Amino acid sequence: xxxxxxxxxxxxxxxxxxxxxxxxxxxxxxxxxxxxxxxxxxxxxxxxxxxxxxxxxxxxxxxxxxxxxxxxxxxxxxxxxxxxxxxxxxxxxxxxxxxxxxxxxxxxxxxxxxxxxxxxxxxxxxxxxxxxxxxxxxxxxxxxxxxxxxxxxxxxxxxxxxxxxxxxxxxxxxxxxxxxxxxxxxxxxxxxxxxxxxxxxxxxxxxxxxxxxxxxxxxxxxxxxxxxxxxxxxxxxxxxxxxxxxxxxxxxx
Amino acid sequence: xxxxxxxxxxxxxxxxxxxxxxxxxxxxxxxxxxxxxxxxxxxxxxxxxxxxxxxxxxxxxxxxxxxxxxxxxxxxxxxxxxxxxxxxxxxxxxxxxxxxxxxxxxxxxxxxxxxxxxxxxxxxxxxxxxxxxxxxxxxxxxxxxxxxxxxxxxxxxxxxxxxxxxxxxxxxxxxxxxxxxxxxxxxxxxxxxxxxxxxxxxxxxxxxxxxxxxxxxxxxxxxxxxxxxxxxxxxxxxxxxxxxxxxxxxxxxxxxxxxxxxxxxxxxxxxxxxxxxxxxxxxxxxxxxxxxxxxxxxxxxxxxxxxx
Numbered sequence: 001x002x003x004x005x006x007x008x009x010x011x012x013x014x015x016x017x018x019x020x021x022x023x024x025x026x027x028x029x030x031x032x033x034x035x036x037x038x039x040x041x042x043x044x045x046x047x048x049x050x051x052x053x054x055x056x057x058x059x060x061x062x063x064x065x066x067x068x069x070x071x072x073x074x075x076x077x078x079x080x081x082x083x084x085x086x087x088x089x090x091x092x093x094x095x096x097x098x099x100x101x102x103x104x105x106x107x108x109x110x111x112x113x114x115x116x117x118x119x120x121x122x123x124x125x126x127x128x129x130x131x132x133x134x135x136x137x138x139x140x141x142x143x144x145x146x147x148x149x150x151x152x153x154x155x156x157x158x159x160x161x162x163x164x165x166x167x168x169x170x171x172x173x174x175x176x177x178x179x180x181x182x183x184x185x186x187x188x189x190x191x192x193x194x195x196x197x198x199x200x201x202x203x204x205x206x207x208x209x210x211x212x213x214x215x216x217x218x219x220x221x222x223x224x225x226x227x228x229x230x231x232x233x234x235x236x237x238x239x240x241x242x243x244x245x246x247x248x249x250x251x252x253x
Numbered sequence: 254x255x256x257x258x259x260x261x262x263x264x265x266x267x268x269x270x271x272x273x274x275x276x277x278x279x280x281x282x283x284x285x286x287x288x289x290x291x292x293x294x295x296x297x298x299x300x301x302x303x304x305x306x307x308x309x310x311x312x313x314x315x316x317x318x319x320x321x322x323x324x325x326x327x328x329x330x331x332x333x334x335x336x337x338x339x340x341x342x343x344x345x346x347x348x349x350x351x352x353x354x355x356x357x358x359x360x361x362x363x364x365x366x367x368x369x370x371x372x373x374x375x376x377x378x379x380x381x382x383x384x385x386x387x388x389x390x391x392x393x394x395x396x397x398x399x400x401x402x403x404x405x406x407x408x409x410x411x412x413x414x415x416x417x418x419x420x421x422x423x424x425x426x427x428x429x430x431x432x433x434x435x436x437x438x439x440x441x442x443x444x445x446x447x448x449x450x451x452x453x454x455x456x457x458x459x460x461x462x463x464x465x466x467x468x469x470x471x472x473x474x475x476x477x478x479x480x481x482x483x484x485x486x487x488x489x490x491x492x493x494x495x496x497x498x499x500x501x502x503x504x505x506x507x508x509x510x511x512x513x514x515x516x517x518x519x520x521x522x523x524x525x526x527x528x529x530x531x532x533x534x535x536x537x538x539x540x541x542x543x544x545x546x547x548x549x550x551x552x553x554x555x556x557x558x559x560x561x
Contacts, residue, residue: 097358
C-alpha cells in the first residue's frame with residue numbers, strides 16, 4: 001500500500017479547498033442561510049407543520065443534503081478533471097499507485113470536505129432553528145455514506161468529462177432537479193398520488209428521507225430501504241470506477 | 254553491458270487506428286545515455302509513455318530491472334522518472350510543494366534535505382516559494398526535471414527536454430544529465446537536435462513511422478554508416494574535371510576551386526594515394542586538403558528518407 005501517495009493526494013486536495021475557502025465553504029454556507037431566510041422564515045412562517053415538524057426544522061435535512069450532494073460532486077469531479085485537463089495526470093499515471101489508492105486520496109479528500117461542510121451547515125441551521133437529532137449515530141452514518149457515495153460519483157463525472165461543459169452537465173441537469181424533487185422542501189405525502197409514485201423513482205428521495213428520519217423519526221420511505229438504496233448506489237459507483245481504471249477509460253490511451 | 258529495460262515486440266495502435274509503434278525490440282543498458290531520434294509523430298513519445306505506464310501497449314512486453322511493467326508496476330515505476338515534453342504544471346502550487354508532492358506520489362517519505370539540494374542543483378531554490386504560474390518557461394522546465402528526480406529514480410526519461418529552452422538551460426541540463434549518469438542513472442532522451450544526440454549520447458536509436466530503424470553505438474553508427482570526404486582546394490580554378498580523373502567520381506565546386514572525393518572508410522583501399530598521384534599527373538596543384546566525416550544528421554535524414 002502506497003500510504004505516502006494517499007497522504008500527498010489527500011493533503012494537496014485539502015489544501016486546494018483551503019486556498020479557495022470562499023468558494024469551498026463560504027459560498028454554500030451563504031446560500032444555505034438564504035434558503036433558511038426565504039423558505040424557513042418568509043414562506044415557512046405561513047406553512048403549517050409538516051408531519052408534525054415545524055417547517056423551518058423540516059427543511060434542515062433536505063438543505064444539508066442539497067449542499068452535500070452538489071459540493072461532493074463538484075469537489076471530486078474538479079479534483080480529478082483538472083489534472084486531466086492540464087495534463088498533470090501523467091504524474092499520477094506513471095507513479096506506483098493502485099487505482100484504489102488514487103480513489104482513497106481524491107475521493108477521501110472530497111468526502112472530508114463535504115463532511116466539514118455538512119457540519120458547518122448544521123451549525124448554521126442551529127442559528128435559525130432549535131435543532132434536535134433523534135438518532136445521532138444514524139445521522140452521522142447517513143452523512144458519511146452520502147459524502148463518500150457522491151464524491152465517488154463526482155470522481156466518475158470528472159473521469160468521464162472531456163470539457164468544462166460536460167463537467168457541469170450532470171450536476172446541473174440531473175442532480176439539482178433530483179434534489180429539489182426528492183423532498184428537500186416538502187413531504188412526498190403532500191403530492192398527488194401519481195407524483196408520489198413518480199417520486200419513488202428518484203434515488204435522492206431515499207437519501208433525504210433516511211437523513212430526515214435520523215433527525216425527527218419522520219420518513220417518506222422506510223429507513224431500511226433508504227440505507228439499502230444508498231449502499232447500492234455506493235457499490236455501483238465503486239464498480240463503475242473500478243471498471244474505468246481497469247479499462248483505462250479516458251485516462252490511458 | 255547489463256540491460257535495465259527490455260522491450261520485446263512492442264506495438265501500439267490507438268483507437269483512432271493509428272499504429273504508433275510497430276514491433277519494437279530494444280534493450281537499454283544500465284548507466285548509458287540513449288538518444289531516440291525521429292521526426293514529429295514517429296512514435297518516440299508513445300514509446301516512452303508506454304514504458305512509464307501512461308499508454309497501454311497493444312501487444313508485446315516491457316521489463317524494467319527484470320520486472321514486467323504491468324504485473325510489477327509498483328517496482329518498475331518506482332525506478333523511473335519522467336520529464337514530459339509539455340509544460341504540464343499547476344498554477345497556484347509552489348515549487349517546493351509540487352516537488353514534494355511528486356516525491357510522495359512515488360511512495361517516498363519526505364526528505365527536505367534532498368529536495369533542497371535538488372532545487373539548488375537546478376537553480377530553483379530561490380524560487381521555492383513562488384507559485385508555478387509566475388515562473389518562466391525555462392524555470393517550469395527545471396521544475397519538471399526536479400519533479401522527475403524527486404523520488405531518486407534509477408532511470409530517467411527526458412522527452413524533448415531542450416525544446417524551446419535557452420542556451421544556458423540547455424548547458425545546465427546536459428551538465429546535470431552527465432552528473433546523473435556518473436551516479437549510475439540510465440538516461441533516455443528524445444530530441445530533434447541531432448547535434449545534441451551526437452554530443453551527449455552513448456547510443457542512438459532512430460525511430461521513423463513507429464519503427465525502430467536503427468539503434469547502435471553512436472561512434473560505431475557514424476563509423477559504419479558515415480562516408481568520409483576528402484576536400485581538395487586547388488591553387489588554380491578549373492572548368493572541367495580532366496578525363497584521367499573520371500574514375501574517382503569527383504565533385505567540382507561552382508567556382509572550380511574545390512574538388513570533393515567521397516570514399517568508404519571500410520574498404521581496404523580508400524584510393525586517396527592513387528588520387529593524389531593522378532592529380533599530380535594531371536598537372537593540378539593543391540593549396541590545401543581536409544577530410545570531413547558524414548554527420549549523424551545526414552545519416553538520420555538519409556534513413557528517414559529511405560523509410561518514407
